Ligand SMILES: O=C(O)CCC(=O)C(=O)O
């Protein structure tokens with residue numbers, strides 16, 4: 001009996017370890033959707049597995065900033081927490097460096113440069129969000145580029161809509177999913193993570209961008 005209990009504890013322990021070691025899959029499974037106007041998105045559900053503990057490490061360990069922004073005549077809270085890592089900063093977990101390097105290798109020829117910076121967003125619950133925008137600070141306002149987003153934690157929808165009007169594209173992003181916005185996506189399309197009234201736990205997104213793209 002004692003031995004059996006010991007065994008099952010050991011087994012559970014090793015299963016737990018395996019499930020909780022973050023592991024990046026192959027990027028060959030990426031599927032591209034051409035959006036139009038020179039924009040596209042690539043999607044790979046479940047790129048990162050075993051990321052439950054990573055989520056806690058990031059939630060608790062990243063120096064999250066609450067920001068306030070001027071909106072017309074008022075100053076309002078930005079409805080999410082933020083952190084930004086420059087090209088030469090260490091990321092808060094080695095697997096996030098690995099992810100950036102894997103993306104740089106995979107997209108190197110098409111992008112012509114590596115992904116360097118990492119922006120992190122923390123959506124505390126369904127009331128946190130990001131409004132419609134393009135990542136247009138810097139040269140993405142006039143040049144094609146890529147923004148790769150690794151989504152962790154609670155599932156949330158990423159919406160995309162063409163700037164000149166037309167149907168909205170919806171991509172639900174779950175724990176470990178990767179989406180890459182490319183081509184003219186930042187300037188001919190906009191994206192958003194809308195608020196949801198459904199009970200949603202916290203979500204963290206990691207956005208990898210090339211130098212000088214924000
Ligand atoms: O959280 C996301 O998936 C999107 C974040 C975003 O669009 C941004 O920070 O520019």
Ligand SMILES: [Fe+2]
Pocket residue numbers: 133134135191
């Ligand atoms: Fe964005």
